[in-house]
Amino acid sequence: MAAGTGSGPGGISIRALVKHYGTFEAVAGIDLEIRRGEFLTLLGPSGSGKTTLLMMIAGFQDATSGDIRLDDRSIVAMPPEKRNFGMVFQGYALFPHMTVADNIGYALSVRGRPRAEIAARVAEMLELAQLQGMGARLPAQLSGGQQQRVALARALAFSPPVLLLDEPLGALDRKLRIEVQEQLKELHRRLGTTFIYVTHDQEEALSMSDRIVIMRAGRVEQVGTPEELYSRPRTEFAASFLGKSNFLRRDGKVWALRPEKIDLSVATGQATGGRLSGRILSMAYFGSVLKYQVETAEQGQIEVDVDAWRGGGALPVGTAVGLDWSEQAAVLLGS
Amino acid sequence: MAALTLRTSGWLLVLPLLGLVVVMFAGPLFNIFWLSFTDPGPGLSNYTALAERESLRRLLWVTLRICALTTLFSVVLGYCIAYAMTHAGEGARQKMLLLLLISFWISVLVRTFAWIMILGRNGLLNNGLMSAGLISAPLPFVRNELGVLIGMVHYMIPYAVLPLLGAMRAIDGRVMAASRNLGASPAQTFWRIWLPLTKPGVIAASLLVFILSLGFYVTPAILGGGKVLMVAEYISVQVLITLKWGTAAMLAVLILVSVLALLALMSRFMKLSAALGGRA
Numbered sequence: 177m178a179a180g181t182g183s184g185p186g187g188i189s190i191r192a193l194v195k196h197y198g199t200f201e202a203v204a205g206i207d208l209e210i211r212r213g214e215f216l217t218l219l220g221p222s223g224s225g226k227t228t229l230l231m232m233i234a235g236f237q238d239a240t241s242g243d244i245r246l247d248d249r250s251i252v253a254m255p256p257e258k259r260n261f262g263m264v265f266q267g268y269a270l271f272p273h274m275t276v277a278d279n280i281g282y283a284l285s286v287r288g289r290p291r292a293e294i295a296a297r298v299a300e301m302l303e304l305a306q307l308q309g310m311g312a313r314l315p316a317q318l319s320g321g322q323q324q325r326v327a328l329a330r331a332l333a334f335s336p337p338v339l340l341l342d343e344p345l346g347a348l349d350r351k352l353r354i355e356v357q358e359q360l361k362e363l364h365r366r367l368g369t370t371f372i373y374v375t376h377d378q379e380e381a382l383s384m385s386d387r388i389v390i391m392r393a394g395r396v397e398q399v400g401t402p403e404e405l406y407s408r409p410r411t412e413f414a415a416s417f418l419g420k421s422n423f424l425r426r427d428g429k430v431w432a433l434r435p436e437k438i439d440l441s442v443a444t445g446q447a448t449g450g451r452l453s454g455r456i457l458s459m460a461y462f463g464s465v466l467k468y469q470v471e472t473a474e475q476g477q478i479e480v481d482v483d484a485w486r487g488g489g490a491l492p493v494g495t496a497v498g499l500d501w502s503e504q505a506a507v508l509l510g511s
Numbered sequence: 512m513a514a515l516t517l518r519t520s521g522w523l524l525v526l527p528l529l530g531l532v533v534v535m536f537a538g539p540l541f542n543i544f545w546l547s548f549t550d551p552g553p554g555l556s557n558y559t560a561l562a563e564r565e566s567l568r569r570l571l572w573v574t575l576r577i578c579a580l581t582t583l584f585s586v587v588l589g590y591c592i593a594y595a596m597t598h599a600g601e602g603a604r605q606k607m608l609l610l611l612l613i614s615f616w617i618s619v620l621v622r623t624f625a626w627i628m629i630l631g632r633n634g635l636l637n638n639g640l641m642s643a644g645l646i647s648a649p650l651p652f653v654r655n656e657l658g659v660l661i662g663m664v665h666y667m668i669p670y671a672v673l674p675l676l677g678a679m680r681a682i683d684g685r686v687m688a689a690s691r692n693l694g695a696s697p698a699q700t701f702w703r704i705w706l707p708l709t710k711p712g713v714i715a716a717s718l719l720v721f722i723l724s725l726g727f728y729v730t731p732a733i734l735g736g737g738k739v740l741m742v743a744e745y746i747s748v749q750v751l752i753t754l755k756w757g758t759a760a761m762l763a764v765l766i767l768v769s770v771l772a773l774l775a776l777m778s779r780f781m782k783l784s785a786a787l788g789g790r791a
């Protein structure tokens with residue numbers, strides 16, 4: 177679908193990219209191919225270098241070394257205004273002294289386009305962002321969600337081949353966020369623009385992306401589709417950052433095991449079924465799932481998710497239980 | 512109930528001070544106002560003299576012109592300084608601020624005489640130029656309008672820089688980055704984003720400098736060498752030498768009303784307390 181490859185503008189290739197702040201290495205050698213038209217998410221904990229990487233792609237930070245190529249042309253030394261990338265900033269950075277319409281028309285206006293063309297494009301973008309009738313307002317007269325849409329419309333008004341988004345939904349409340357997530361995805365599908373999206377919200381990353389780049393301390397930990405990353409994490413960090421995971425250790429090897437892939441059964445008498453046995457330490461109720469912490473002798477605490485609609489209600493703390501899972505459920509890490 | 516007593520007791524506390532202000536400030540002010548209508552005789556004669564007497568009109572014109580030029584140069588130079596300070600590193604900015612404040616704190620008298628030593632007939636500049644063979648006779652830098660302007664602009668620059676610096680430091684750097692990202696060159700970004708966003712600071716700085724210039728006394732008196740007469744010096748001459756108190760009072764009222772009008776104008780653009788350095 178959207179993740180096309182090959183010709184057409186909007187493919188970015190990043191090679192051995194490094195950024196030092198003084199002696200501190202914020203980006204420590206990143207290689208990444210971003211395909212034309214894909215929705216790529218940079219996911220990582222605070223301080224892992226997501227914004228720094230994005231700012232280097234946008235041209236606001238100089239790379240210490242390495243190369244950034246757009247469709248096989250190096251852009252690493254190009255000033256930001258020449259790169260033609262749209263960007264939605266953390267906090268939106270709308271022009272506070274300009275109306276919504278002037279904000280959206282800015283990119284065309286600085287390119288010296290005729291007034292009529294700008295007006296037509298602004299009207300089109302206002303509609304796309306569902307901001308009809310708000311063109312004459314100032315940014316301060318808009319709600320957070322509306323400001324976010326203005327920022328998006330402004331960044332897309334000049335039809336950039338690539339759109340960079342730095343935690344665009346960070347300031348919105350949860351409900352609005354989910355709504356805007358869907359609108360963003362829909363927009364991406366419709367425009368075919370390459371989206372590079374920064375977030376540290378793993379659910380957002382899973383639900384929106386074609387591919388996710390998990391970052392850690394200025395490096396790429398793992399790249400893949402949400403499904404690949406979730407079902408075949410390669411490191412403990414990747415497994416625990418994207419979703420929850422138990423880690424089973426034996427003979428110096430480590431396996432990741434997702435809580436929802438474990439079957440939990442009540443032990444009958446002396447005989448416990450399954451690969452591990454233990455006792456329920458605590459339980460938390462999350463509406464659709466029950467999360468149990470099970471204390472086992474061999475592997476310590478194991479988290480087990482059980483669909484709440486299964487079984488006959490919650491098991492009391494202290495119940496002896498057996499844990500079982502299918503062969504493929506436990507993923508050997510480091511492979 | 513408690514709030515009420517607190518309020519009344521609060522008023523009681525400021526009452527002595529309030530009395531002092533009324534007696535020491537409002538009283539003389541009223542006296543000046545009164546004088547302007549009654550001295551030498553009752554009526555509007557002091558005010559109609561403005562229309563009749565060429566010398567008074569010239570006095571006002573010179574004052575306005577010098578104030579306007581001072582404002583222009585101070586704000587333009589102040590804008591450059593504030594811009595450099597905003598974009599300097601933290602350490603450099605602190606040093607620049609210190610230099611600015613030092614010149615702010617030195618007495619206006621000292622600074623004015625320092626300019627005489629630099630710009631006078633036998634001053635540093637003329638001596639330097641002559642010994643370098645660039646000029647044969649001293650250039651008249653002081654005892655004229657140029658000298659007054661140099662001295663006043665020098666004095667006013669800190670007043671222009673401070674509100675401008677406040678306005679510039681309040682600008683979100685991401686807004687500037689957004690402009691570049693949307694394809695604007697650095698020059699376009701300056702004219703279309705930076706300058707409009709600092710406009711309130713420019714207005715505040717201009718009004719502040721203009722208002723302060725209106726009442727300037729020492730610098731024009733010394734650097735003008737008696738040749739460049741501004742309102743404040745003229746008033747002092749009327750009061751101390753020619754004893755025409757009515758004319759002096761009329762001019763004082765005129766300045767006071769102009770300043771109040773300018774402040775009213777300013778308050779339409781921004782919160783006055785913020786422009787004058789306070790908060791909220």
Ligand SMILES: Nc1ncnc2c1ncn2[C@@H]1O[C@H](COP(=O)(O)OP(=O)(O)OP(=O)(O)O)[C@@H](O)[C@H]1O
Pocket residue numbers: 197200202220221222223224225226227228229376
């Ligand atoms: N201008 C700077 N000078 C020095 N260090 C910096 C600068 N900008 C960022 N850093 C450091 O570089 C590292 C990466 O910062 P970056 O802003 O890229 O993180 P991030 O992944 O975007 O984090 P967050 O999720 O909190 O936004 C951090 O440790 C940060 O302290």
Ligand SMILES: [Mg+2]
Pocket residue numbers: 226227228
């Ligand atoms: Mg960031």
